Amino acid sequence: RLNAGLLLPVLAAAHVTCRGWSLASIRRGLTEPRLWAAGGAFVVTMAILQPYLVISPLRVLSVRGPLDFAHVLTVVGGSTPQLYTLQYTGTTPLVYQWTHLLPLAFGWPLTVAAAVALPAAFRGLHWRRAVLLLWVALYLITAAPLFVKPVRYLLPIVPPLLILAADLCRRLWNCGAGRSRWVLWFAVAGVVAHSVFYGLAYMRVWTQEDSRIQAGRWIAAHVPAGSRIAIEH
Numbered sequence: 001r002l003n004a005g006l007l008l009p010v011l012a013a014a015h016v017t018c019r020g021w022s023l024a025s026i027r028r029g030l031t032e033p034r035l036w037a038a039g040g041a042f043v044v045t046m047a048i049l050q051p052y053l054v055i056s057p058l059r060v061l062s063v064r065g066p067l068d069f070a071h072v073l074t075v076v077g078g079s080t081p082q083l084y085t086l087q088y089t090g091t092t093p094l095v096y097q098w099t100h101l102l103p104l105a106f107g108w109p110l111t112v113a114a115a116v117a118l119p120a121a122f123r124g125l126h127w128r129r130a131v132l133l134l135w136v137a138l139y140l141i142t143a144a145p146l147f148v149k150p151v152r153y154l155l156p157i158v159p160p161l162l163i164l165a166a167d168l169c170r171r172l173w174n175c176g177a178g179r180s181r182w183v184l185w186f187a188v189a190g191v192v193a194h195s196v197f198y199g200l201a202y203m204r205v206w207t208q209e210d211s212r213i214q215a216g217r218w219i220a221a222h223v224p225a226g227s228r229i230a231i232e233h
Contacts, residue, residue, distance in 0.1 A: 003156055004046070006138045011038060013134050017127040078147025085148050094144040101151045105158060107198040109191045114161040117168035129167070132160040165191075 016029030029035065047054045063071045074080040078088075091100075102111045118136070121129040139157050146153070169188045175181075223229070 003139060003142065005042075006135070006142065008039060008042060009138065010131060010135045011035075014127070014131045017130060021127075076146050076148045088147055088149055091149060093146075093149075094140060096149055097140075097144055097154060101149065101154055102161075104151060105154065106162070107194055109194045110162070110165055110198075113165040113168060113191050117161070117164035120168050120171075121164055129164065132164055136160050136164075 012030070012035060015032070015035050016026045019025045019029060050060075052060050061070045062068065063074070065071065071080065075082055075085060078085070088096075098111065098115060102114070105111075118133065121133055136157050143153055169191060172184045173188050175184065219229075
């Protein structure tokens with residue numbers, strides 16, 4: 001709900017650059033009715049699904065309870081501390097995502113490959129790479145500075161990061177000569193092998209019962225009704 005609007009500049013960038021980088025091509029793409037129809041469809045869809053944004057925007061920004069959108073923004077921004085957000089105290093925006101979250105998502109080798117792929121994508125920049133870079137940049141600019149940094153907040157940029165990393169591996173596999181080629185092949189094979197192993201190992205989470213369900217069952221069986229554990233009933 002926070003990043004849907006960021007797709008508009010990404011859509012526009014893809015539409016105007018797919019024919020070339022010249023000013024004439026960009027000007028022609030910006031004036032095409034299909035692009036403006038897509039933007040209008042977004043506005044209409046948003047107004048239908050979230051009518052209060054149109055008829056009563058102040059209501060959306062008011063705080064009346066813990067589930068209100070405005071209250072959630074204060075929690076995510078860090079101005080309303082919660083017990084479950086204290087773990088992010090002292091974390092560095094943008095750095096924390098790369099050092100603590102993405103390695104958990106798909107392992108260190110692929111994280112390093114994705115980090116290298118971002119600046120490498122500017123070499124021989126193609127419009128498809130440019131669109132992916134734009135989406136990653138827009139999302140990180142808006143989401144990375146947030147005080148709360150759960151790993152699920154990175155889900156929207158995982159696919160483009162993986163595509164850029166795969167593109168980097170493909171280019172490294174096809175370049176180099178002599179001994180350097182063997183080094184590049186070994187590095188690419190290591191990234192691919194570790195990613196496959198990590199992904200298959202991560203799938204084991206679906207073969208085991210969630211520990212929270214196990215804990216809830218144990219509490220129901222051993223803790224008397226009405227008892228208080230920490231601050232929870």
